[in-house]
Amino acid sequence: MRDSTVPPAAAEEQQAAGLPPHFGLIFAGLMVAMLLASLDQTIVGTALPTIVGELHGVKHMAWVTTAYILAATIAMPVYGRLGDLIGRKALFLSAITVFIAGSVVAGLAQDIETLIIGRGVQGLGGGGLMITSQAIVADLVPPRRRAKYMAPMGAVFGLSAVVGPLLGGWFTDSVGWRWSFWINLPLGFLALAVCAFALRLPRKSVKVPVDYLGIALMATAVTCTVLVADWGGTDYAWSDPLVVGLIAGGVLAWVLFLLSQRRAEEPIIPLRLFRSRIFNIATLLGMLVIGVGMFAVVGYLPTYLQMVYGKSATESGLLLIPMVVGIMGTAIPSGHLMSRNGRYKVYPIVGTAVVMVTALLMSTMDTETPLALVCLYVFLLGTGVGMMMQTLVLAVQNDFPVSDVGTATSANNFFREIGATLGAAAVGAVFTHRLTEQLADRLAGQAAGAAGDTDSLTPALVQALPEPVREAVVLSYQEALTPVFAYLAPLFAVGLVLAFLLPEKKLSNSNTEEGGPFPADAPEDGPAPEGTEIPGGAEGTEGREDTREKDLSPN
Numbered sequence: 001m002r003d004s005t006v007p008p009a010a011a012e013e014q015q016a017a018g019l020p021p022h023f024g025l026i027f028a029g030l031m032v033a034m035l036l037a038s039l040d041q042t043i044v045g046t047a048l049p050t051i052v053g054e055l056h057g058v059k060h061m062a063w064v065t066t067a068y069i070l071a072a073t074i075a076m077p078v079y080g081r082l083g084d085l086i087g088r089k090a091l092f093l094s095a096i097t098v099f100i101a102g103s104v105v106a107g108l109a110q111d112i113e114t115l116i117i118g119r120g121v122q123g124l125g126g127g128g129l130m131i132t133s134q135a136i137v138a139d140l141v142p143p144r145r146r147a148k149y150m151a152p153m154g155a156v157f158g159l160s161a162v163v164g165p166l167l168g169g170w171f172t173d174s175v176g177w178r179w180s181f182w183i184n185l186p187l188g189f190l191a192l193a194v195c196a197f198a199l200r201l202p203r204k205s206v207k208v209p210v211d212y213l214g215i216a217l218m219a220t221a222v223t224c225t226v227l228v229a230d231w232g233g234t235d236y237a238w239s240d241p242l243v244v245g246l247i248a249g250g251v252l253a254w255v256l257f258l259l260s261q262r263r264a265e266e267p268i269i270p271l272r273l274f275r276s277r278i279f280n281i282a283t284l285l286g287m288l289v290i291g292v293g294m295f296a297v298v299g300y301l302p303t304y305l306q307m308v309y310g311k312s313a314t315e316s317g318l319l320l321i322p323m324v325v326g327i328m329g330t331a332i333p334s335g336h337l338m339s340r341n342g343r344y345k346v347y348p349i350v351g352t353a354v355v356m357v358t359a360l361l362m363s364t365m366d367t368e369t370p371l372a373l374v375c376l377y378v379f380l381l382g383t384g385v386g387m388m389m390q391t392l393v394l395a396v397q398n399d400f401p402v403s404d405v406g407t408a409t410s411a412n413n414f415f416r417e418i419g420a421t422l423g424a425a426a427v428g429a430v431f432t433h434r435l436t437e438q439l440a441d442r443l444a445g446q447a448a449g450a451a452g453d454t455d456s457l458t459p460a461l462v463q464a465l466p467e468p469v470r471e472a473v474v475l476s477y478q479e480a481l482t483p484v485f486a487y488l489a490p491l492f493a494v495g496l497v498l499a500f501l502l503p504e505k506k507l508s509n510s511n512t513e514e515g516g517p518f519p520a521d522a523p524e525d526g527p528a529p530e531g532t533e534i535p536g537g538a539e540g541t542e543g544r545e546d547t548r549e550k551d552l553s554p555n
Helices: 008-017 023-039 048-054 058-086 089-108 112-140 143-173 184-198 212-231 241-263 271-275 277-309 313-318 321-341 346-362 371-386 389-398 402-442 446-451 459-464 467-501 540-551
Strands: 202-204 552-554
Touching: 023 089, 023 112, 023 143, 023 184, 048 058, 058 089, 058 112, 058 212, 058 402, 089 112, 089 184, 112 143, 112 402, 143 277, 143 313, 143 321, 143 371, 143 389, 212 241, 212 402, 241 271, 271 277, 271 402, 277 313, 277 346, 277 371, 277 389, 277 402, 277 467, 321 346, 321 371, 321 389, 346 371, 346 389, 346 467, 389 402, 402 467
Parallel strands: none
Antiparallel strands: 202 552
16 A cells, blocks of 8 residues: 555665665665764764863773773674564664663763763664664565665665764864763654654564574673783783683683573574585675774774874874775775676675775885875775675575575674774784884983883874974884784785675565575576475465455554
């Protein structure tokens, strides 16, 4: 039945395109939700010194960021699986509500403990927003057309990595750091109202056994992994009993989690996902190239720009904007091209190659490298990442039936988040180790006295040092970081091999064909061959519609 609120001409156009009524409004709401969730991973970074100073919580500084990332990572596969089993609209609206509630707690916090709790609640909602918004697009748009809608979502994710620190710094310097959280309220309520009004998805009236054991083991495994990545080699030595215990506990929890998924009636991450070559290769590729490549640069290049080029925190953030331009400049056009021809394999291949070459180019930077050339390298990195970010998610979604699309999407994002955490930690550990060695070698005798405590060096202090000492510090930072990019090149070379091995399954024109039992040479727009079994037990197009009416009700 046509929606009476949509003009007949618009309704016919939407029907011809295979899109639901109000899709433009729905997509805008989903984009806002994705922006909010991804932005809050980074927005407090530049505000942290002020926040912890006012709340007297310097010792717990890392937890303001870690609490959000940890909660979001744990929530991702839970939302993805439950969305497949019970429907996504209620979950999505619940995730927005939880995110808004966490923002209120964080914005009102009068001590560091309350702020950390608020950040954790935000993460529980934010993880659901990131996953469910992508899965809803998969519910509403066939894979072929989906490419041009998933691409902007990937661009928003990359945009938030740069805009978050800038926005957090601006709020802190102007209206106050609490607006880093208050800004979520009007945008969150807007997304909530839009999707509550316009979004229509199937609601499944089935009782689902919750895999509590799997959730508990996954939460333990992720917590140990994230804490090892955050604390190992920085707050604690790798040989410290606490870090060793976390490593052992993490390994044990991961093993027990995987074993539990074999026995669970409705596992959080079904092991059948790993039977798919597309899922395995796309997930590894995302972990290696996007998780390590983008986040290593975003995490440590601003420090390099501040220490070597003498830029302020805000300026160093602005100098990452070319990466956003690169991401948007390739993500959106590649999405449109994929929608036209249904092919995606070329983009991960070219994207990985560009990232690998860029890493090698960045490894040649020295103190004489023009800033414009550094911006060009950052732009090239963005163009490579832009061709991959949502392409890999789309390839995974296209390989599974609609009943598993949320689970597959969340698992892919889950492992990419783990890869980003471990990759950033590994790059940071190597950078810190090399920096300590470089400073010790270059600052000896009187130079060491002039530099003071090297653990307390700030960009302002470095610029105020006597010229020979300042030059020694600048060279130490340059020699500490730029070779790390060369170390990443072999990792990206492995990613390039994986990209060539990624199977290509032509993007389907219909959600009912997606990942289903249709033969590869079946007509893209025609009905299923006679006698073909349809998920749900019906045969042919008519039977599929009848099943939907009996088992599902719009919500």
